[in-house]
Amino acid sequence: MFAKEAYLEGGPRDALLGRDALLGRDRAIDAEFAEAAAAELTGAYRLAGYILADASEAQDAVQDACVRAWRGWSGLRERDRFHAWFSQILVNVCRSRLRTQRRHPFEPLDGFDAADADPFRAALARDAVGRELTALSDELRLVVVLRYWGELSLAEIAERLRIPIGTVKSRHHAALAALRRRLEAAEGTIR
Amino acid sequence: MNEREVEIESRLRELAAGSRTPPLPAETAALPWTVQRQRRRFGLLRWAVPSVPASRFGAGLLAAGRLAFTLLFSVGLLFGLGQIRGAPGSGAPAYVPPFSPAPTPATALQTPDPARKVVVLPTSGVVDDVMADFVSGGIQQAIDQGAAAVVVKLDTLGGSQTAMNRIVDALDAKIPTIVWVGPFGSQAMSAGTFITLSSHLAYMAPGTTIGAASPVTASGGDIGSTYGQTEAQKVMEYAVNKIEAIAAKRHPEAVAWAATTVQSAKAYTVDEALSAKAINGIAGSIDDVLAQADGQQVTIGGQSVTVHTAGATQVTIGENPIQTILHTIDDPNIAFILLVLGVICVLVEFFHPTLFVGLAGAVSLLLSFYGSGNLPLNFVGVALVVLGIVMLVLEPSVPSHGLLTIGGLVSFIVGAVAFYGSPPGPYQPAVAIAWPIIAIMSVGAAAFAYLIVRTALELRRQPVWAGRMTVGEAHLEGEEGEVRADLAPLGTVYVCGEEWSARSADGDIPRGAKVRVLSREGLTLVVARAE
Numbered sequence: 001m002f003a004k005e006a007y008l009e010g011g012p013r014d015a016l017l018g019r020d021a022l023l024g025r026d027r028a029i030d031a032e033f034a035e036a037a038a039a040e041l042t043g044a045y046r047l048a049g050y051i052l053a054d055a056s057e058a059q060d061a062v063q064d065a066c067v068r069a070w071r072g073w074s075g076l077r078e079r080d081r082f083h084a085w086f087s088q089i090l091v092n093v094c095r096s097r098l099r100t101q102r103r104h105p106f107e108p109l110d111g112f113d114a115a116d117a118d119p120f121r122a123a124l125a126r127d128a129v130g131r132e133l134t135a136l137s138d139e140l141r142l143v144v145v146l147r148y149w150g151e152l153s154l155a156e157i158a159e160r161l162r163i164p165i166g167t168v169k170s171r172h173h174a175a176l177a178a179l180r181r182r183l184e185a186a187e188g189t190i191r
Numbered sequence: 192m193n194e195r196e197v198e199i200e201s202r203l204r205e206l207a208a209g210s211r212t213p214p215l216p217a218e219t220a221a222l223p224w225t226v227q228r229q230r231r232r233f234g235l236l237r238w239a240v241p242s243v244p245a246s247r248f249g250a251g252l253l254a255a256g257r258l259a260f261t262l263l264f265s266v267g268l269l270f271g272l273g274q275i276r277g278a279p280g281s282g283a284p285a286y287v288p289p290f291s292p293a294p295t296p297a298t299a300l301q302t303p304d305p306a307r308k309v310v311v312l313p314t315s316g317v318v319d320d321v322m323a324d325f326v327s328g329g330i331q332q333a334i335d336q337g338a339a340a341v342v343v344k345l346d347t348l349g350g351s352q353t354a355m356n357r358i359v360d361a362l363d364a365k366i367p368t369i370v371w372v373g374p375f376g377s378q379a380m381s382a383g384t385f386i387t388l389s390s391h392l393a394y395m396a397p398g399t400t401i402g403a404a405s406p407v408t409a410s411g412g413d414i415g416s417t418y419g420q421t422e423a424q425k426v427m428e429y430a431v432n433k434i435e436a437i438a439a440k441r442h443p444e445a446v447a448w449a450a451t452t453v454q455s456a457k458a459y460t461v462d463e464a465l466s467a468k469a470i471n472g473i474a475g476s477i478d479d480v481l482a483q484a485d486g487q488q489v490t491i492g493g494q495s496v497t498v499h500t501a502g503a504t505q506v507t508i509g510e511n512p513i514q515t516i517l518h519t520i521d522d523p524n525i526a527f528i529l530l531v532l533g534v535i536c537v538l539v540e541f542f543h544p545t546l547f548v549g550l551a552g553a554v555s556l557l558l559s560f561y562g563s564g565n566l567p568l569n570f571v572g573v574a575l576v577v578l579g580i581v582m583l584v585l586e587p588s589v590p591s592h593g594l595l596t597i598g599g600l601v602s603f604i605v606g607a608v609a610f611y612g613s614p615p616g617p618y619q620p621a622v623a624i625a626w627p628i629i630a631i632m633s634v635g636a637a638a639f640a641y642l643i644v645r646t647a648l649e650l651r652r653q654p655v656w657a658g659r660m661t662v663g664e665a666h667l668e669g670e671e672g673e674v675r676a677d678l679a680p681l682g683t684v685y686v687c688g689e690e691w692s693a694r695s696a697d698g699d700i701p702r703g704a705k706v707r708v709l710s711r712e713g714l715t716l717v718v719a720r721a722e
Contacts, residue, residue, distance in 0.1 A: 030227060033223065033227065034223040034224055034227070035223075036223075037222065037223035037226075038220075038223045041215055041219060041220060041222065041223070042212060042215060045212065045213075045215055045219060046210075046212040049212070049213070050207075050210065055213060059216055059218075059219050062219050062222065063218075063219065063222055063226075066222040066223065066226045067226050069226075070226040070227060119213040120213070123206075123209075123210040123211065124206070124210070126206065126209070127202055127205075127206045129199060129202045129203055129206060130206050133203075144203065148203045148204055148206075148207035149207045149210060151207075176196040176199055176200060177196065179196075179199050179203075180193075180195050180196050180199055183199070184195075
């Protein structure tokens, strides 16, 4: 029911309208947070982009993750764990965005390939494996992208997704099997 | 893992390794700083004040003004509604009674006798506890002031039994009590019949009506369906006994007549009531009443007393403001109007949360529920009215090509017509909402709901408002701004309250320098140093 601006505050507009002063917001910048978050941005954008296969979705995901991180920043005791903590937030944001995508799927226009417009989709489309990857279920896709694009070990994936390592292993295996089946079906050959 | 899957794994590894990361968009790169303006999700202040002017003082003024406006509006609404109280509201009689005029100051027919006073108590609307308080309090005041008599001006369709009993008891006072049903067009229906007959002297104006004090409704339904036959019989017998006892004190001939008002729901004209000896006479005004009552014998506490009212000073006692408000809202029309306004306000609150509209709506609804407590509400009608409003409010946001409006209007009008059901007892009023009010409210509700909700939806889509103008390509050229990230030659500038990607047209420009917008290329501004 609320417009997006209602809770995604900030931006120059608020400062201009004097809203910051009105709400008693402390305008002093926390340099430590800014430094830590800035170091995560490129990696986060890459990971979100390949999980969501969409640049603007990835941009929104990174923004949501930053907002959540800033809200939780004062509660974070071990600042040296920032990287793991931030990427866990990012993965959660991506998961909920994937769920929303499923509820509102995009129907490509005739003669218009989304891969042309989107850098992430274009990068995935270089190999048939990448194209089939976007058709996998959310859970399987997450494991594959975290494993190869995020370059995480299976144990780290288990930690990020908060699931047992056994589940990660079986999902990883299921994902490869599913990719194989889809590729074989696409090629029309059965070995 | 078979060999094919191993191959797939290596293909994935290769694909991932060769996947480059697109450059970060400028606003994403700025996130670590911009998100730091984020603090609280909701504060009461920001909820109450959705768009805030430039200063703290202005914001406080706006919030206070809003609160004052809401309160003024609510109070004004109640008093405004008070003006249409007693307006056409009955479905039973064939004619529409006029508005009750304000009590006219006494014009003495005979030489006024300042020592002799008559207290006049004007009443109208539903017989409820407020009216009972007012009448019994007024009579007590008259006794305290040593008045010669009390005149109760009556115009009612009926009301609650307990309130009626209190008024009947109060009219059996130590000083002569006179009920005058008037002016022209007034009625003393249901409980009003009992009240009229229980006074010491009763007069009616020409063109007024009395009767229909029956569990059998005008539409032919009977209360058997509501209460069960045995219960209906009991209610009926009690009402007949009560009215016969009241009428017996008045005139032996009036007893049989009084029983018919209950048993066959008959309404009588002035002449019929007079020939049945139910009333003492026909009087066109209160002066006329006082002239006719003068010299009449009444029995008070077993003793015969002569009434002296000729030339007396008339003292009119009005309801106090709280009584006026409470009595106003149980008018059938006003309870309906309050319900409609309340539902609209609550729904609008959902589309455009401002707190005060919702509060005003909740107050309206509560007042409406209080007001309809003495009225025979038909819940199917109420549900249809609410459904109608919901459909009308949904029209702007759900594409239905007008079907929702038509359906909403039909539901609203049918619900309004069926808003009040048949009275469940002999004392309660047979009421309906006046047609003009249904017409005005249905058109008004449709227009209001449409306009308000459409405006709320448009507000959400309106472009960013920055200072003196709206941001958009038409306004950007020629605007001045400041460099936020060094233009070398690409960077960002701050123009019209927004941060933009920018390209310098005259060499490198450092952060903080003033620039002027030359043109726009996509989402990138071409800028030059401002002199």
